[in-house]
Amino acid sequence: MKARPTVQLWDPLLRLCHLSLATVFFADYFFNEEGDDWHQWLGYYGLACVLLRLVWGFVGPMSLHRFLADAVLALVCVHVLAAIVESLRLGENLPLSMITGRRRQR
Structure with missing residues:
Protein backbone atom coordinates (compact mmCIF):
# COMPACT_ATOMS: atom_id res chain seq x y z
CA MET A 1 0.00 0.00 0.00
CA GLY A 60 5.57 33.42 11.96
CA PRO A 61 6.94 31.75 8.83
CA MET A 62 4.02 32.49 6.46
CA SER A 63 3.19 35.86 7.99
CA LEU A 64 6.82 36.95 7.86
CA HIS A 65 7.09 35.96 4.20
CA ARG A 66 3.97 37.88 3.32
CA PHE A 67 5.10 40.93 5.34
CA LEU A 68 8.50 40.99 3.62
CA ALA A 69 6.93 40.60 0.17
CA ASP A 70 4.55 43.49 0.89
CA ALA A 71 7.41 45.60 2.27
CA VAL A 72 9.49 45.08 -0.87
CA LEU A 73 6.52 46.00 -3.06
CA ALA A 74 5.95 49.16 -0.99
CA LEU A 75 9.63 50.14 -1.30
CA VAL A 76 9.52 49.66 -5.09
CA CYS A 77 6.41 51.87 -5.29
CA VAL A 78 8.08 54.58 -3.16
CA HIS A 79 11.19 54.43 -5.35
CA VAL A 80 9.20 54.80 -8.58
CA LEU A 81 7.13 57.63 -7.12
CA ALA A 82 10.29 59.42 -5.94
CA ALA A 83 11.84 59.09 -9.42
CA ILE A 84 8.72 60.62 -10.98
CA VAL A 85 8.49 63.46 -8.45
CA GLU A 86 12.20 64.32 -8.75
CA SER A 87 12.01 64.16 -12.56
CA LEU A 88 9.18 66.69 -12.50
CA ARG A 89 10.91 68.87 -9.91
CA LEU A 90 14.24 68.96 -11.77
CA GLY A 91 12.76 69.02 -15.28
CA GLU A 92 14.98 66.06 -16.14
CA ASN A 93 14.12 62.51 -17.21
CA LEU A 94 15.88 60.76 -14.33
CA PRO A 95 15.04 57.18 -15.40
CA LEU A 96 16.70 57.92 -18.75
CA SER A 97 19.67 59.40 -16.89
CA MET A 98 19.90 56.20 -14.85
CA ILE A 99 20.04 54.15 -18.06
CA THR A 100 22.52 56.34 -19.95
CA GLY A 101 24.53 57.42 -16.94
CA ARG A 102 24.47 61.02 -18.16
CA ARG A 103 22.46 64.15 -17.36
CA ARG A 104 22.28 67.67 -18.67
CA GLN A 105 24.63 70.11 -17.02
CA ARG A 106 23.10 72.97 -15.06
Whole structure:
Protein backbone atom coordinates (compact mmCIF):
# COMPACT_ATOMS: atom_id res chain seq x y z
CA MET A 1 0.00 0.00 0.00
CA LYS A 2 1.33 3.43 -0.93
CA ALA A 3 1.77 5.97 1.88
CA ARG A 4 -0.14 9.19 1.37
CA PRO A 5 1.86 12.42 1.53
CA THR A 6 1.58 14.48 4.69
CA VAL A 7 1.32 18.19 5.29
CA GLN A 8 2.94 20.01 8.23
CA LEU A 9 0.21 21.88 10.12
CA TRP A 10 2.18 23.30 13.04
CA ASP A 11 5.79 24.44 13.13
CA PRO A 12 8.19 23.33 15.91
CA LEU A 13 7.94 26.59 17.89
CA LEU A 14 4.15 26.36 18.03
CA ARG A 15 4.31 22.74 19.20
CA LEU A 16 6.94 23.63 21.82
CA CYS A 17 4.77 26.48 23.15
CA HIS A 18 1.75 24.18 23.37
CA LEU A 19 3.68 21.40 25.09
CA SER A 20 5.27 23.90 27.51
CA LEU A 21 1.94 25.45 28.40
CA ALA A 22 0.35 22.04 28.97
CA THR A 23 3.30 21.00 31.17
CA VAL A 24 3.11 24.25 33.18
CA PHE A 25 -0.61 23.79 33.75
CA PHE A 26 -0.18 20.16 34.79
CA ALA A 27 2.72 20.95 37.16
CA ASP A 28 0.99 23.97 38.70
CA TYR A 29 -2.36 22.27 39.12
CA PHE A 30 -1.19 18.93 40.52
CA PHE A 31 2.19 19.53 42.21
CA ASN A 32 2.42 23.12 43.45
CA GLU A 33 0.50 25.08 46.01
CA GLU A 34 -0.86 28.48 45.12
CA GLY A 35 1.61 31.17 46.19
CA ASP A 36 4.69 28.91 46.15
CA ASP A 37 7.75 30.22 44.36
CA TRP A 38 7.56 27.40 41.80
CA HIS A 39 3.91 28.17 41.17
CA GLN A 40 4.68 31.82 40.46
CA TRP A 41 7.71 31.13 38.25
CA LEU A 42 5.85 28.51 36.23
CA GLY A 43 3.02 31.01 35.83
CA TYR A 44 5.47 33.58 34.44
CA TYR A 45 6.88 30.95 32.11
CA GLY A 46 3.36 30.08 30.94
CA LEU A 47 2.61 33.76 30.32
CA ALA A 48 5.84 34.06 28.32
CA CYS A 49 4.77 31.06 26.21
CA VAL A 50 1.40 32.64 25.49
CA LEU A 51 2.99 35.99 24.57
CA LEU A 52 5.56 34.28 22.36
CA ARG A 53 2.76 32.39 20.63
CA LEU A 54 0.81 35.61 20.04
CA VAL A 55 3.84 37.35 18.55
CA TRP A 56 4.66 34.28 16.45
CA GLY A 57 1.12 34.35 15.08
CA PHE A 58 1.85 37.74 13.54
CA VAL A 59 5.45 37.19 12.42
CA GLY A 60 5.57 33.42 11.96
CA PRO A 61 6.94 31.75 8.83
CA MET A 62 4.02 32.49 6.46
CA SER A 63 3.19 35.86 7.99
CA LEU A 64 6.82 36.95 7.86
CA HIS A 65 7.09 35.96 4.20
CA ARG A 66 3.97 37.88 3.32
CA PHE A 67 5.10 40.93 5.34
CA LEU A 68 8.50 40.99 3.62
CA ALA A 69 6.93 40.60 0.17
CA ASP A 70 4.55 43.49 0.89
CA ALA A 71 7.41 45.60 2.27
CA VAL A 72 9.49 45.08 -0.87
CA LEU A 73 6.52 46.00 -3.06
CA ALA A 74 5.95 49.16 -0.99
CA LEU A 75 9.63 50.14 -1.30
CA VAL A 76 9.52 49.66 -5.09
CA CYS A 77 6.41 51.87 -5.29
CA VAL A 78 8.08 54.58 -3.16
CA HIS A 79 11.19 54.43 -5.35
CA VAL A 80 9.20 54.80 -8.58
CA LEU A 81 7.13 57.63 -7.12
CA ALA A 82 10.29 59.42 -5.94
CA ALA A 83 11.84 59.09 -9.42
CA ILE A 84 8.72 60.62 -10.98
CA VAL A 85 8.49 63.46 -8.45
CA GLU A 86 12.20 64.32 -8.75
CA SER A 87 12.01 64.16 -12.56
CA LEU A 88 9.18 66.69 -12.50
CA ARG A 89 10.91 68.87 -9.91
CA LEU A 90 14.24 68.96 -11.77
CA GLY A 91 12.76 69.02 -15.28
CA GLU A 92 14.98 66.06 -16.14
CA ASN A 93 14.12 62.51 -17.21
CA LEU A 94 15.88 60.76 -14.33
CA PRO A 95 15.04 57.18 -15.40
CA LEU A 96 16.70 57.92 -18.75
CA SER A 97 19.67 59.40 -16.89
CA MET A 98 19.90 56.20 -14.85
CA ILE A 99 20.04 54.15 -18.06
CA THR A 100 22.52 56.34 -19.95
CA GLY A 101 24.53 57.42 -16.94
CA ARG A 102 24.47 61.02 -18.16
CA ARG A 103 22.46 64.15 -17.36
CA ARG A 104 22.28 67.67 -18.67
CA GLN A 105 24.63 70.11 -17.02
CA ARG A 106 23.10 72.97 -15.06
